[in-house]
Every structure is written in structure tokens, then in C-alpha cells.
Amino acid sequence: xxxxxxxxxxxxxxxxxxxxxxxxxxxxxxxxxxxxxxxxxxxxxxxxxxxxxxxxxxxxxxxxxxxxxxxxxxxxxxxxxxxxxxxxxxxxxxxxxxxxxxxxxxxxxxxxxx
Amino acid sequence: xxxxxxxxxxxxxxxxxxxxxxxxxxxxxxxxxxxxxxxxxxxxxxxxxxxxxxxxxxxxxxxxxxxxxxxxxxxxxxxxxxxxxxxxxxxxxxxxxxxxxxxxxxxxxxxxx
Numbered sequence: 001x002x003x004x005x006x007x008x009x010x011x012x013x014x015x016x017x018x019x020x021x022x023x024x025x026x027x028x029x030x031x032x033x034x035x036x037x038x039x040x041x042x043x044x045x046x047x048x049x050x051x052x053x054x055x056x057x058x059x060x061x062x063x064x065x066x067x068x069x070x071x072x073x074x075x076x077x078x079x080x081x082x083x084x085x086x087x088x089x090x091x092x093x094x095x096x097x098x099x100x101x102x103x104x105x106x107x108x109x110x111x112x113x114x
Numbered sequence: 115x116x117x118x119x120x121x122x123x124x125x126x127x128x129x130x131x132x133x134x135x136x137x138x139x140x141x142x143x144x145x146x147x148x149x150x151x152x153x154x155x156x157x158x159x160x161x162x163x164x165x166x167x168x169x170x171x172x173x174x175x176x177x178x179x180x181x182x183x184x185x186x187x188x189x190x191x192x193x194x195x196x197x198x199x200x201x202x203x204x205x206x207x208x209x210x211x212x213x214x215x216x217x218x219x220x221x222x223x224x225x226x227x
Contacts, residue, residue, distance in 0.1 A: 002155075002158075033214055033215075035214075035215075041219065041220075042116070042201050042203075042217030042218055042219055042220050043156065043201070043203075043215070043217050044217070045214030045215060045216065046214075047214070048213070048214055056213075056214060058214055090155060090156070097213055098213055099143050099144040099205030099207075099213035099215075100143075100144060100161075100163055100167075101161075102146070102158050102161055102169065102170075103146065103158070103203075103215065104158055105148075105155040105156050105157075105158075106155060107154070107155050108155050
């Protein structure tokens with residue numbers, strides 16, 4: 001167990017809808033990164049949050065947005081859902097933003113868009 | 115660009131050894147290794163840092179060749195619990211921005227009794 005929690009576990013949405021996924025980071029960690037993992041692929045970096053601000057982003061459109069709260073928990077919001085957004089969404093927490101630190105993943109949210 | 119992992123898949127008998135390779139076209143700052151079982155989240159195994167520092171699993175070893183931008187994960191005397199998909203995630207700069215991991219496509223490892 002990593003201490004990173006995510007909710008909900010599973011979610012089914014219709015194309016065009018909006019979704020919010022939640023992540024609580026491990027105690028002592030101030031950085032949260034979000035990843036999208038399509039079936040049979042490695043996780044893809046969406047963005048990272050540090051001190052309540054977006055600290056960097058991967059190759060994802062602006063309809064993917066997020067928040068980080070003072071307790072370091074985080075949300076991922078996806079607007080105008082598309083069928084290709086169906087995936088496992090993982091958050092990972094780490095002690096610092098620096099690549100020297102381990103990232104520990106939560107159990108993920110499985111999103112299905114129909 | 116994502117790192118290239120090899121082999122794509124490997125089947126072993128319990129007790130045999132395996133090596134999984136990860137190669138990048140970019141200069142690497144750190145390499146992170148994870149194991150993921152079907153339907154579960156990736157589990158952290160090891161991190162290798164530029165300069166030689168390593169942190170991680172006691173029973174799994176790895177190497178990092180900074181000049182060749184390559185890392186290898188060594189699984190010795192494999193156990194049934196080692197089955198899963200192994201991913202390397204790389205960081206190509208030393209800070210000043212988000213250090214999101216860039217993952218390879220994974221290596222599927224099957225351990226048979």
C-alpha cells in the first residue's frame with residue numbers, strides 16, 4: 001500500500017460530458033502527477049501540480065485541467081469527453097518535483113466513455 | 115520520445131534469471147522502474163540517478179549506463195510473484211520544470227512453475 005488514494009474506482013460517462021477525478025497524496029508528499037494509461041500501453045504524463053499550481057504538462061489538450069489543494073490532494077478535470085479518453089487514470093505523489101524522487105501511484109480510476 | 119524496452123515479452127521457469135532493458139535517445143537524469151500486474155497500479159521498484167545513486171527494492175538490481183542512456187533491470191532466481199508488466203520511466207532533465215516520467219511500452223514477464 002502506497003498511501004495514495006483515488007476516487008472513484010470506476011466511472012462511465014457519455015461523450016461530451018465532463019468528469020472530475022480525485023487523488024489524495026501520501027503523507028509527507030507535496031507533488032502530484034497525473035497519468036493516462038490506455039489499454040496495453042505505458043502511462044502517459046498529463047501534468048504535475050506543486051504548491052497548488054500546475055508545474056508542467058505533457059502533450060494533452062487544455063480540456064484536461066486540474067487543481068491542487070492546500071492539503072496537497074488533487075483533482076483532474078476532463079471536459080468534452082471523447083471516446084479516446086477511455087483509460088485508466090493514475091495519480092502519483094512524490095516528495096519533490098525533482099526527478100530524483102520516487103513517484104508512488106494510487107490504484108487508479110477506470111474511465112469508460114460511451 | 116518514449117524509451118524503448120526490450121524484450122517485449124519473456125517467459126521463464128521459476129528460479130531462472132531475466133534482464134529487461136530500457137534505452138533512450140535523450141540524455142537521462144533518472145530512470146524509474148515499475149512492475150504492474152493486470153488490473154492494478156504500477157508498483158515502484160527502483161530509481162537510478164545520474165551519478166550512480168540507487169534507491170529501491172532489496173531483491174532486485176539494476177544498472178544505469180549514463181553514456182549510452184541505457185538501463186537494465188536484473189531479476190535473479192525469479193519467483194511466481196515477479197510475473198507482470200515491467201515499465202521503465204525516464205526523466206531527461208535535471209529540474210526547472212515538471213519531472214513527469216516518460217514510460218516505455220513495457221515488458222511482459224511470465225513466470226511458470
